[in-house]
Amino acid sequence: MFGWKGELPSGVYWLLPFTTGCRLKKVKSQSTGEAKLVYRDEDGELALTKEFRAALLDIFETIDLDGNGLLSLEEYNFFELRTSGETCDEEVWAVCKENFDMKKNELTRQGFMDLNLMEANDREGDPSDLWVTLLSLGYNKALEMTEACPFVIDIYAEKCKPRIKAIYLEAGSWQLNRAICKSVVNKGDAKVMDGCENIIVYTYRTGMRITSVIENKSDNKVIVHVNNEQSRNCLSNRGLAVFAVEVAPKSMMVIYIQSFNKHLSHQYFLSCIQVSQHVMPLNEQEEWLYNCVHSLLH
Incomplete structure (x- = not known):
């Protein structure tokens, strides 16, 4: 369990x-058996x-x-986006209301079961579509x-009384990548x-995780060689002790500002920042040593 406590202004x-x-x-390999x-x-x-x-x-x-x-329709659409990449609109939801058990315009557990049973009936018992749903939600063929x-x-x-609301982030979302990089740059x-x-190279360390990001301020793309061979009891998300990271060159952003009858432009050069790797202890009960060497490939 992880927790955070602090003061936050309203917002x-x-x-x-x-x-x-x-x-x-x-x-990499699915289990050989398949559940019915x-x-x-x-x-x-x-x-x-x-x-x-x-x-289910x-x-x-x-x-x-x-x-x-x-x-609710919003909650069900998180399910639909994950499993099919599509969403239901109000009209389709109204059809569901006519055919499946609902309360206060929201789908019940039994309604959810019946909806999946209808999908099986539509395919005359062929479970192919049902497996697409299960696999996309992280299940294997053994359920x-x-x-x-x-x-x-x-x-x-x-x-x-704070309120919390879930929103949908696409895989590889720029919001997540930007947040990770910003956090590491600020705290690492x-x-x-x-x-x-x-x-x-910025390195941020906590008790159970190390994250490094690479910032490229040059005008050219660079390839950075990353070597973890001297680390001990470490597990990298890259899956390799030695790998390479490609970091794009810095980019230029031009902002045009209109002031009365004048047009002003300002140029800002933005460096490119790329996550290098996340590292955790292979065995949490043992001491771990992080010793990573970054070098430029020419």
Whole structure:
């Protein structure tokens, strides 16, 4: 469990949870067995297996963001975006209301089950589409969640009642990358790369994680060689002890400002910052040593 306590002025703040990729990785090989999702009952009708229903209940709890035991259209659309890349509009939601169990215009657990059963019926028992849903949510063919990590965020304040709302971030979102880089640059230790004053490596350390980012202030693209071979008991999200990171050159942003009858322009040069790696201890019970060498590839 992780917690933070501090003073915040009134305003809107973004909480951006992320995984480093050190431990939670995409599984290279799927399990050989495949769980059964549907079966024919005594009347020949399709039904969901006990194991699949249990997985669907877990999924329901995960996407029920406000914890009221129902799925609003907004909550259901988080599910749809993740599994199909599309969303339901009010018109489609009204059709769902006519065909599935709802309360206060929100989908119940039974309604969610019946919706998935309808999908199985539409394919005459073929579970292909159901597996697309499960795999996109981090489950493997044995109905084990191996590529996802659900979590809960609780917020408290002494003098007000804070409100929290989930928003959708696309994979590789620039907001997340920018936030990580900004945090490391502001809080980390800076070191100019030997022989290249325009390349700076920032390293931010906590008790259980080390993150490094590379800043390129030069006019040219650079490739940085990263060597972790002298580190001990360390696990990098890169999966390799030695690798290379490509960092784009700095860019120029021109801002035009209109003042009365004059047009003024200002040029700002922005350096490019790229995450190098995240590192965590391989064994949390043992001492770990981080010794990383960055060098420029010519």
